[in-house]
Amino acid sequence: MKTTFYSNGKLLITGEYLVLDGARAFALPTKFGQNLIVENGSNHEIQWKSYDFDAHLWYEDTLSFTEIIHNTVTKTETVKATLVQILHEAYLLNPDFINKSEGYTISTQLTFPKNWGLGTSSTLLNNIAQWTKIDAFTLLKNSFGGSGYDIACAQNNTPIIYRLEENLPVVETISFNPDFIQNIYFVYLNKKQNSKAAINAYYNNKNQNLADTIIDNNKITEAVINARTLKEFTSALEKHEIHLSNVLKTKTIKETAFQDFNGTIKSLGAWGGDFVMVISKENPTSYFTSKGYETILPYNEMILT
Numbered sequence: 001m002k003t004t005f006y007s008n009g010k011l012l013i014t015g016e017y018l019v020l021d022g023a024r025a026f027a028l029p030t031k032f033g034q035n036l037i038v039e040n041g042s043n044h045e046i047q048w049k050s051y052d053f054d055a056h057l058w059y060e061d062t063l064s065f066t067e068i069i070h071n072t073v074t075k076t077e078t079v080k081a082t083l084v085q086i087l088h089e090a091y092l093l094n095p096d097f098i099n100k101s102e103g104y105t106i107s108t109q110l111t112f113p114k115n116w117g118l119g120t121s122s123t124l125l126n127n128i129a130q131w132t133k134i135d136a137f138t139l140l141k142n143s144f145g146g147s148g149y150d151i152a153c154a155q156n157n158t159p160i161i162y163r164l165e166e167n168l169p170v171v172e173t174i175s176f177n178p179d180f181i182q183n184i185y186f187v188y189l190n191k192k193q194n195s196k197a198a199i200n201a202y203y204n205n206k207n208q209n210l211a212d213t214i215i216d217n218n219k220i221t222e223a224v225i226n227a228r229t230l231k232e233f234t235s236a237l238e239k240h241e242i243h244l245s246n247v248l249k250t251k252t253i254k255e256t257a258f259q260d261f262n263g264t265i266k267s268l269g270a271w272g273g274d275f276v277m278v279i280s281k282e283n284p285t286s287y288f289t290s291k292g293y294e295t296i297l298p299y300n301e302m303i304l305t
Contacts, residue, residue, distance in 0.1 A: 009118030010153030032112035036127035041103030117274030122150035188295035
């Protein structure tokens with residue numbers, strides 16, 4: 001029997017880093033995501049294959065049930081070690097998927113290039129949670145850690161406001177379809193950012209006025225999602241960039257790379273890599289391609305609507 005699971009990718013529009021401390025964050029599930037296809041196998045092991053968006057096989061290995069049960073992979077920081085760790089934590093939450101099985105043949109298929117940073121790990125985690133019938137947020141907490149906004153995007157097909165309350169996820173689905181959608185683009189910066197390293201840097205630089213910082217963030221988030229005109233929207237995004245630039249003690253992406261751009265550029269997720277949101281009255285494709293950035297997607301091509 002073959003069973004297929006699917007999860008959406010994600011983009012974090014507001015509340016980067018601060019979402020870890022309870023701030024309200026605005027996030028968008030993407031049209032891109034990842035499949036997990038599970039079939040029965042044998043030998044008390046998992047034959048695992050992972051494919052990129054173009055059907056290129058980028059990872060293949062065999063994971064024994066013994067390795068998963070006892071989390072015994074000696075080489076750390078490898079794909080196999082990460083997979084075994086996730087499956088081990090899933091096993092601790094629900095042993096039945098191992099104890100009541102002869103084995104599995106599993107394949108994953110991304111619908112976006114895995115270096116885009118749209119949620120290779122979060123979509124995998126959510127798919128594994130669906131398959132093993134466990135809570136994806138708990139699996140995240142017990143494995144990678146993080147705020148969980150990406151898991152919320154994986155599970156929802158509409159824009160969301162996400163926050164942590166007493167370390168538990170609170171997800172609010174919202175409508176976001178302003179008249180200026182056609183002025184919003186997403187540009188890939190040709191490098192994938194290490195979220196874990198970025199989070200560590202945030203914690204090291206976190207200032208003492210966190211409560212006030214979160215209040216300011218929440219006000220800006222409300223201004224972003226309630227903006228009725230392009231001017232209101234860009235004003236709120238630019239305010240957010242300045243605000244978080246001060247929190248992180250780092251320059252904005254526009255200051256460092258695109259000073260001459262006639263429009264607004266907003267960092268997304270882990271600052272310094274992956275995608276940026278671009279708001280422009282004119283199609284910005286020629287500007288970014290002239291600077292070597294070839295991946296420019298309009299809002300309606302990137303975001304679930």
